[in-house]
Amino acid sequence: MANQQSPVSSSESLVLPEIEGAPVRQPPKTPDGAQRYRLVADDIRMIFARTSYPAIRRLQWECDGESLVLEGALSSYYLKQLVRSAVFKIAGIRSVVDRIEVCQATR
Numbered sequence: 001m002a003n004q005q006s007p008v009s010s011s012e013s014l015v016l017p018e019i020e021g022a023p024v025r026q027p028p029k030t031p032d033g034a035q036r037y038r039l040v041a042d043d044i045r046m047i048f049a050r051t052s053y054p055a056i057r058r059l060q061w062e063c064d065g066e067s068l069v070l071e072g073a074l075s076s077y078y079l080k081q082l083v084r085s086a087v088f089k090i091a092g093i094r095s096v097v098d099r100i101e102v103c104q105a106t107r
Contacts, residue, residue, distance in 0.1 A: 037065040040092045044068070047086045056083055059100065069097040077102050 040063055048057050056079060059072035068087055074080050080100050087096055 036092055037063065040065055040068075040090060043090045044087065047090075051082075053079060053082070055079060059083065063093075066092060066094040067097070068093050068095070069099065071099040073101045073103050075102070075104065 044061060044063060048059065048061075051057060055072075055074050059070060059074075061071070062069045068090075070083065070087070074083075080098075080102055083100065084096065084098065087093060
C-alpha cells in the first residue's frame with residue numbers, strides 16, 4: 001500500500017497570507033510587566049502594520065501585556081476574523097476583548 005500523507009490539521013489550513021508574518025514569539029522566562037508589555041505591543045504593531053487591509057490598520061487597541069482590547073469598525077466578519085486569528089497567536093496574550101463592529105461601509 002502506498003504511503004498516504006496525513007490530512008492537514010485544521011490549524012494549518014487557517015494560515016492567513018495577509019498576516020502570515022505575524023510573530024509567534026515566546027516571552028522571556030521571567031519578564032517584568034514593562035518588558036512583557038513592550039514585547040506584546042511590538043508584536044501587535046507589527047501585525048497591524050503588515051496587513052494589506054487599511055481598515056485593519058485603523059483599528060484602535062489597548063494592551064496591558066496580557067489582555068488586549070480591540071475597538072473600531074470593519075466592513076466584514078472575514079476581516080474581523082483575520083484580526084482575531086492573528087492576535088491570538090501572540091505569545092503573552094491571555095484574553096482579547098473584541099469591541100470591533102461589523103458595519104456596511106458608506107459610499
